[in-house]
Amino acid sequence: MRTITLMVVLLMSIVGTAQNVVQGRVIDGFDQPIPGVSVSVKGTDVSTITDFDGNFTLTTEKDYPFTLVASSIGFDDATLVVTSQTGEVTIVLEDITFLDELVISASRAPERLFESPVTIERYGIKEIKNAASADFYGDLENIKGVDINTNSLALKSINTRGFATFTNTRFVQLIDGMDNTAPALNFVLGNLVGLSELDVASVELLPGASSALYGANAFNGILFMNSKNPFDHQGISAYAKGGITSQEAAGDNEFYDVGVRIAHAFSDKFAAKVSFSLLNGTDWLAADKRDLDNPGATRENTPGYDGLNVYGDEAKGSLRGLAAQNPGVNPAVLPLLPDTVVSRTGYDEADLNDNDVESLKFDGALHFRPFADDFEVILASKLGRGTTVTQDANRTLLRNFFLQQHKLEIKNDNFFLRGYVTAEDAGDSYDIRFTGLNINNRWKSDSQWFTEYIGTYLATIGANPNDPAAQEAAHAAARQVADTGRLIPGTPEFQQAFESVTNDPDLASGSKFLEKSSFRHADGNYNFSHLTSNFADIQVGGSFREYKLDSEGTVFTDIDGPIRYSEYGLYTQFQRKLLDERLKLTGSVRYDKSQLFDGNFSPRFSVSYTFGANKTRNLRASVQTGFRNPTTQDLFIGLDIGRTLLVGSAEENLDRFTTVDDFNNVYTARDAYENSYSASSVQRFAETGDINDLEVASIDIVKPERVTAYEVGYRAQFGAFIFDGSVYYNQFEDFIANENVIVPGQGVVNGTPAEQLLAVQSLASAGTRRTFTASTNSEVDINSYGAIAGFTYKLNGFDFNASYTFAEQDFDQEKDPDFRSNFNTPKHKVKASIGNDELFKNFGFNANVIWSDDYFWESDFGVGAIPSYTVINAQVNYSIPVLKARLKIGANNIGGDEYFTAIGSGFIGSQYYVGLSINNL
Structure with a gap:
């Protein structure tokens, strides 16, 4: 028993x-x-x-x-x-069409893309795998309405709806909810220190104003990059790419890009992941030697040559004016000297930049679900180090630039609360322009060089001071003598001077970019829809940010210690569906307050209606407002970049920035706003000599910029054909930009007649006046408008996509000739692509073409026309099931017709690559 x-x-x-x-x-x-x-x-x-x-x-x-x-x-x-x-x-599993995909960013809650109240674009895992571009971030340009300014092989700047430079302060990028804007550089770093392609779950893009939900600076667009959750995406995956870049200026150069991701759920309560990626190669060399004032000029035929990507030749002046300022020159010989501009011999960018590019990224995250449900605690860190060139007023080599972000987030399906810190370290970065200027000064000062030049010119010109041939010979002889002993690139003497200059943070003698700024940010959101769905979906949220600017006086006026200031915001949104859930009404409002400015309300209202028997067509309309606070540089910069002084206009900054000229005249940032002439009027005065041509500059200190955006859009699906299009109109108020003004070294522009006369006399010599580039707001109305239309079509496994973008600004330059709007956007742009994931067993391909109209580029670095261009990219791929791998072979800019997207940047050649990804599911 x-x-x-x-x-x-x-x-x-x-x-x-x-x-x-x-x-x-x-x-x-x-x-x-x-x-x-x-x-x-x-x-x-x-x-x-x-x-x-x-x-x-x-x-x-x-x-x-x-x-x-x-x-x-x-x-x-x-x-x-x-x-x-x-x-x-x-x-x-049945495919979700483009219109049925879920998006979160448009309303801060999951909803069908089809029913989004505003224009939104989505880019997912499938698109990343099929990208023809060598990197997925560059492939984002294939999204309709998106422009990408290519600053470097590793640094690309996304823009939507115009008004962009490489430092695009009107566009926000969030990675897992964290803003990866560099605190001092003031712009999104693209994917230089972003996500590895192995860890990207989805990308969502909101073009246009989004301040009602996302606050300051969500002005022209916002990009959301969301990483993979280790609970849902486990295992080890890796990729390796290699190939060459081909450019006329730099030749053919190898590059490689490798990455690995490891994720594991140890239980239903705990999961972790890490990812690592490294890109290394040779950058697009900037070698545009056009003269800034005379595109046809060369160093050989122009004494005052100032090449675009040549540095050190910014030290220049009128030969007669330089002699008049030199106490060692006999005034009696001044009539023998022409009023010709003469510049020092500069160095090409290739002499000052080894042109290496690198992007090293590391991400790690711990995910904890204590109740094995949707409640989750996330501790994450993102670390990135990069070497690349960026461009603003000058070109700066970000060498070993380091950015780190650390986040703690608590969330479930109804709320999130997160706090994070973003900190940067400029590493070994340096200003390329000042490197050229100060290497010149290491072996011979400007004063000595010009003295030798003047003396040799006078000794050579002889009895024919007005003979062009004699003048040309005298200039050649003068430069030869003045350049005696010049440091030659490649020599030990040059390298020693280069290392000394690039490790010196004082721009009077060096070029090192010293920066360790940071900001702290906290934000939260609660969605009451699970409680109030019978009435409406209601959300509330808010955010807080504190800046800490720390450049030790090299960029900001923080010589006495870091500058701190803060801002906060609160918002709410109501959303209601009516008429059999076909009519969707959304209203939201946000209040933001900066420590430095008055508070600002940003309302948004949208309506959409879905019609058709199967609800396959949708019409939407919205009006929303956006605002952006002046950037950290708009407020607190104080930087002498040679040809101009960059000054911020926070009230405490106006008297904190001072500089002195060679005649001991003192200038402050306040002078730019209260004692200056407009730069264009000084130029007219120099040409005519008529004092009536001078105009006193009447610029105000900078304040927040606002926009009211109107948009109407239509989405529809007709079988395998999907259409999505929209038109928009933006009205700007207090548009922020820089304005150039001239401050006289003596006198007062609005003073007594004697003081005004003294100010006018100071304009006669470049040595007794200074050019300021001041942050301010335009008093002239600036508007922009445009249209975007695109379609997708599936036929027998083939995917067809095409889009058209029209963009234009409405700004009367004649009403404010010294103000630059920096629209920097082609009026017309066309994109098209074709692909098939399974053309035949295990074999697929994708190809796209982008055509851009010509446009005019404006920035502090330079202005000029950007010619139209056509770029063709393609890839073929082959799956290897036994290895769980995919082999991809691709080419970017097939045909090799080089193009550029900004004045002063490197011409973009072709890129050819072979890549292998393993277990990238």
Whole structure:
């Protein structure tokens, strides 16, 4: 009896712990396997991921029948009831169309893209895998309405709806909710220190104003990059790319790009991930030697030559004026000297920049779900180091530039609360222009060089001071003598001077960019829709940010210690569906307050209506406001960049910045606003000599900029054909930009007649006046408008896409000739692509073309025309199921016609690559 009882107990134990094993395969509507699908047993924590062939195996203790749930981004979820032990099961996932995809950023809550109240674009895992560009971030330019200014192989600046420079302060980029704007540089760093392509789950783009939900500076657009959650995307994945870049100026150069991601869920409560990527290569060399004032000029035929990508030749002046300022020159010889501008011999950018480019990124995150449900605690860090060139007023080599972000976030389906810090360290960065200027001064001062030049010119010109041939010979002889002993690139003497200058943060003698600024940010949101859905979906939220500017007086006027200031914002949104959920009304409002400015309200209202029997057409309209606070540089910069003084206009900054000229005349930032002439009027005065041409500059200290944006859009699906288009009109108020003014070294522009006369006399010599570039607001109305239309079409496995963008500004330059709006956007842009994931077994391809109209570029570095260009990119790929790998071969800018997107940047050549990705599901 005891034996029988023991056997019964043992049998019951075996039955109680019996495990059911299910094997299966997940395919799409075309019978193709889908890798990376999450398959779980409903009601349990048992789950797995399909392999490269779509296969999966699950083991569960749950009794039959039970339900399998399969989900993957880009597909509708599917369920399958397993009633007994059978052979392999098959689960079919149907594609989600572009209009059915879920987006979050438009309303801070999940909703169908089709029903979004405003224009929104989405770029996901599928698009990343099929990208023809060598890097996924560059491939974002294929999104309709998006422009990318290519500053470097590793640094690209996204822009939407105009008004952009490389330091695009009107555009925001959030990575997992963190703003990766560099605190002192004031602009988004692209993907230089962003996400590895292995860790990108989705990218969402909101063009236009979004301040009602996202606050200051969400002005012309906002980009959301969301990484993969380690609970949902587990395993080890890796990629490696290599190839060459080909450019006429730099030749053919190798590059490589490698990355790895490791993620694991240790239980249903704890998961972790790390990712690493490294890009290394040779950058697009900036070698544009056009003269800034005379495009046809060269160093050989122009004494005052000032080349665009030549540095050190900014030290210049009128030969007669320089002689008049030199106490060693006999005034009697001044009539023998022409009023010709003469500049020092400069160095090419290739002499001052080894042109290396590098991007090193590391991400790590711990995810904790204490109750094994949607409540999650995330501790994440992102570290990035890069070497590349950026361009603003000058070109700066960011060498070993370091940015770090650390975040703690608590969230569930209804709320989030996060806090993070962003900190930068300029590393070994330096200003390329000042490197050239101060290397020149290391071996011979400007005063000595020009003295030798003048003396040799006078000794050579002889009795024919007005003979052009004699003048040309005298200039040549003078430069030869003055350049005696010049440091030659490649020599030990030059290298020693280069190292000394680039490690000296004093711009009077060096060029090092010394910067360790940071900001702290906290924000939160609560969605009450689970409580108020019978009435409306209601959200509330807010944010707080504190800046700490720390450049030790080299960029900002923080010589006495770091500058701190803060801002905060509060918002709410109401959303209601009516008429069988076809009519969707959304209203939101936000209040923001900066420590330095009055508070600002940003309301938004939108309405959309879905019609058609199957709800496949949608009409939307919105009016929203946006604002942006002046940047840290607009407020607190105090920087002498040679040809001009950059000054911010925070009240405390006006008297904190001072400089002295060679005649001991003192200038302050306040002078730019209260004692200056407009630069254009001084130029007219120099040409005519008529004092009536002078205009006193009447610029105010900078204040926040505002925009009111109107938009109407239409989305529709007709079978396999999908259309999405919109038109918009933006009205700007207090548009922020820089204005050039001339401050006289003596006198008062609005003073007594004697003081005004003294000020006019000071304008006669460049040595007794200074040019200021001051942050201010335009008093002239500035508007912009445009239209965007695109379609997608699927036919027999082929994906066809095409889009057209029109953009224009309405700004009367004649009303404010010294003000630059920096629209910097082509009026017309056309994009098209064709691809097939499975042209035949395991083989796919994708190709796209981008045509850009010509446009005019404005920035502090330079202005000029950007010619139209056409770029063709293509890739072919081959899947290797046995290795769970994909081989990709691609080319960017096929044909090799070099182009550029900004004045002063390197011409963009071709890029050819071969890449292999493993287990990137």
